[in-house]
Amino acid sequence: MAANSSCPAAFSMHAALFASLVCAALFFGSGEAGAAHRVFDPEWHPATATWYGSADGDGSDGGACGYGTLVDVVPMKARVGAVSPVLFKNGEGCGACYKVRCLDSSICSRRAVTVIVTDECPGGVCSGGRTHFDLSGAAFGRLAVAGSGGQLRNRGEINVVFRRTACKYRGKNIAFHVNEGSTSFWLSLLVEFEDGDGDIGSVQLKQANSAQWQDMQHIWGATWSLTPGPLVGPFSVRLTTLTSKQTLTAQDVIPKNWTPKATYTSRLNFAV
Secondary structure, X not given: OOOOOOOOOOOOHHHHHHHHHHHHHHHHHHHHHHHHXXXXXXXXXXXXXXXXXXXXXXXXXXXXXXXHHHHHOOOOOOOEEEEOHHHHHHHOOOOOEEEEEEOOOOOEOOOOEEEEEEEEOOOHHHOOOOOEEEEEHHHHHOOEOOOOHHHHHOOOOEEEEEEEEOEOOOOOOOEEEEOOOOEOOEEXXXXXXOOEOOOOOEEEEEOOOOOOOEEOEXXXXXXXXXXXXXXXXXXXEEEEOOOOOOEEEEEEEEOXXXXXXXXXXXXXXXXX
């Protein structure tokens, strides 16, 4: 590593060692700070879990986050889950990823399954402030040791532990689906495949030939909208994550000739 002019001169071996450590801190500080903000929870927390859909199925068809048919295909396929309101957060918890592990050593594997929040379970076992996961049949079965998935599903509700983990959509970049019904006076976007936090705290849009960022409104699930118009593309979109407040800007990601029901993929994603 080249010497940094901001480092003190080293007059002894100990001083040299100290100086090198200071230099390293100055050199690597921004990278380490970024890593510190990445979502990861080292602690396991208690919860309960059930399953829904077919026994070996992928879970919800669509769901309250608005991902539609994405839940039926890789990378979401069989990794989806509905969560109670304390984790759903009125839709702002959509896209967050969790590791879930079963506690019964007589039937459960030691490994955890990673699930993506795609739906909400608002009543029953999910009510009353409980932390609950309603998993796809396939994800629930994977909590068991090999060959015991069916036996575990027969138990219905089970005790589990969970922790937040970074989302990893290998080979995917963040995409923006223009929802049906969008016009130049009402633009609605569904945000897809966010690595890292997975959740979105704010979305801003910038029109063509404009320096102004306009705040989009969170309307439901992973869907955001902007009403004032007429809106002129191409559009740049700026995302800020809910959990660690990381920001990413996709320049001119939605073209001038955009159409409703089309999906436009950026070249970017959050660091994991």
